[in-house]
Amino acid sequence: MERELLLLGLIRRSRMYGYQIHDFIERYLVTCTDLKRPTAYFLLDKLVKQGWATHNEEREGSRPPRQVYQITPAGEQHFQQLLREHLAHYTQTRFTSDIGLAFADALPAAEVITLLEQRRATMRAALTTASAAPAHAGTLQLLVDHHTAHLEAELLWLERVITHFATQTADPPTPLPRQE
Amino acid sequence: MERELLLLGLIRRSRMYGYQIHDFIERYLVTCTDLKRPTAYFLLDKLVKQGWATHNEEREGSRPPRQVYQITPAGEQHFQQLLREHLAHYTQTRFTSDIGLAFADALPAAEVITLLEQRRATMRAALTTASAAPAHAGTLQLLVDHHTAHLEAELLWLERVITHFATQTADPPTPLPRQE
């Protein structure tokens, strides 16, 4: 559903072909999604079959021919509905990275700290990259801001976790709760 | 891989059967993962086939028989390795909820604000629930803290986004950048 919204939103903005669409996503929207090329092609075809888009072949010079996609009026309707639902809806984020944390008491606290510091280093690097990103036009800037804000918050929290383990190095490990 | 770590971590803690494992995850680990029951059964069988665990049937009273799983020494080794990798590694979070934001200029700013306020209401409710959660033992408390910290940060950011749209109600919409 998000992927449908994404593709419709892009071809709505301007006529685009598959390769170009995938490029754009990789360049500007990595923080939102991870759409592989074959999947993009497949979904674009699906849009056509559902009547949300049309496509026609075009060629430029000696380049390989392109399938250029365009949104239909029905597609525009559908896009707006998807957009409204999507903006109003909140999806719970899953922190898969916390699974390890739940079992951290299986290792000596000192080692846990070392490992978490490695994680922190990667996150700091990501934050530096995100902060260094050049200013984008309009809505895209929001995404960059979101990314940096999130990384900053995560780093603060990770710091707290590290101190948590640091302050109980000497204590016995506190296990997960038993089932009642 | 996270799922493998999760299941190994649980049966390592104490002998458990599938139904019970799924229950535990639903109760305490919803913020980390969303493991369906059939998937849990399937993965537990896989652990046995790979030699990380053993299982044997037990029954209690007139209850249906249970498949109780136990970690093997090889499984313990494997678990520790997975845990180390997992703790040290940082996975980039994808903000699928930002896709809509990227195209928000397709709707009047006033409507965007209304929709985002709906999203905010859901998030606030989630924060209230998370904050109200009873104190857990040890590592599990970390997960709850993470969840609340994250929601607080996300709410702050959403607030900024809403003011962003509020301050440019009169301005012309700023589109996404064109491809060079």
Added chain:
DNA sequence: TTTTCCATGTAACTCGTTACATGATTTC
């Protein structure tokens, strides 16, 4: 007495990825 809980499992299906194939063209 009907529904919910306990406990496991299978079978069909969907979605997405990886790997592969093609072929011209530009860059190193």
Added chain:
DNA sequence: GAAATCATGTAACGAGTTACATGGAAAA
């Protein structure tokens, strides 16, 4: 001359979900 870029696509595979099947026991 080799490698990367442009451009599309297929085919095989894998992971995970949904829906279904079973059957006794407890609760409503």
